[in-house]
Amino acid sequence: MTSAEVLVIVHTTVYGQRLRDAHALLDADPRIRVRFTVAPHTFNQGAAAHVRRLGGTVLPWPEAVRRRFDLVLAAGSHGLERVHGPTVRLPHGVGHIKLSPTGVGAGRTVAGLGPEYVVWNGRLVPVAYALAHQDDRTELVRGCPEALSIAEVVGDADHDRIAAALPARERYRAALGLLPGDRLVLLCSTWGSGSLFSRLDAVLPRLAAELPRRGHRAALLVHPNVSAVHGPRTVRARATAAARGVVSVLGPQKDWRPLLVAADFVIGDHGSVTLYGTMTGAPILLAAHPSRGINPRSPGAQLARTAPVLSPSRPLTAQLAHAAEHYRRDGYAAIAARISSEPGRFDLRMRRLLYRVLGLGEPAHPAVPPALPLPAPLWPAAADGGAGAPRAAATRAVSGAASDV
Incomplete structure (x- = not known):
């Protein structure tokens, strides 16, 4: 019997791709039901099709924000303040290369690591921010030090898949x-x-x-x-x-x-x-x-x-x-x-984080990274x-x- 419901928020095709290796860690657990929704976003054309290619169905956004979930997974920030449930946020890209479009000159934060991405009305929205590298924590200290308490370095799934291949x-x-x-x-x-x-x-x-x-x-x-x-x-x-x-x-x-x-x-x-x-x-x-x-x-x-x-x-x-x-x-x-400062360890560290937020014991087998198809x-x-x-x-x-x- 399902004991936990997980909502995966797919803002865009890219965000959906960033999340695929995270929710895959939960897909086979009979205690968990994974649901998908597409949040409002300028670039969300194709996001619903991405979910269908995964074999999932799209829960309408208005319904998703009315319900409560045991875990929410997202790689973007739009609308997260409206969702009910402990949220784990992942970066939507690698290396935090770009600066935020907001701010001026030296006041511009790094995209994804400023307060506009994780804070709403003075409140931290995610309960955890899963980062790829210790350098990202350093940038977070510069851009949004109040979020350091929720930051956790787990590595990068695409890095691990490419390295293994x-x-x-x-x-x-x-x-x-x-x-x-x-x-x-x-x-x-x-x-x-x-x-x-x-x-x-x-x-x-x-x-x-x-x-x-x-x-x-x-x-x-x-x-x-x-x-x-x-x-x-x-x-x-x-x-x-x-x-x-x-x-x-x-x-x-x-x-x-x-x-x-x-x-x-x-x-x-x-x-x-x-x-x-x-x-x-x-x-x-x-x-x-x-x-x-x-x-x-x-x-x-x-x-x-x-x-x-x-x-x-x-x-x-x-x-x-x-x-x-x-x-x-x-x-x-x-x-x-x-x-990644945790090469080869994304699956191990990410699964540990997700099950901790869910309040469930992990499956009694190693989190083995799947081979790149x-x-x-x-x-x-x-x-x-x-x-x-x-x-x-x-x-x-x-x-x-x-x-x-």
């Missing part, structure tokens, strides 16, 4: 349809005016014109917020036209993590996926990285000081070769170490045809989950 990298490459010796160039964009997406019309035609067709593949990940605003069809059409049939354009539900594990090069910006790329050994080039609005103490800012910047006046292949030649693993590993093929003709198969150049518009960040 990297030794099996060739399996993920084969599943995608990459042939031995192929080079995968992964472009990843966050959202906003300073993102790679805002420069697609300059970057993608160059990639299409200069990237050798033989032995190379390219794929584009765009932050789901972009699709929420413009619509997935418009985003796909714009990117496909600019790419001229060379780049596979992934929709807002494609799981980005296997692509990152498989990549040989990352061309990115100040988004979370680019930062996770520091874990992989793939050389990173920054096609966009605004100096304004970025937390100067963040690992994202450190990456901007480390990675080479894509030049509009030099051949692309020469820049990729330069990035590979000058890549130094230890410099990027130091940045990657700032993603193998992806569906992006280039099935190559996978089916073997090493000698002809390579089609047509762009494949792939639907499914994109970046968490």
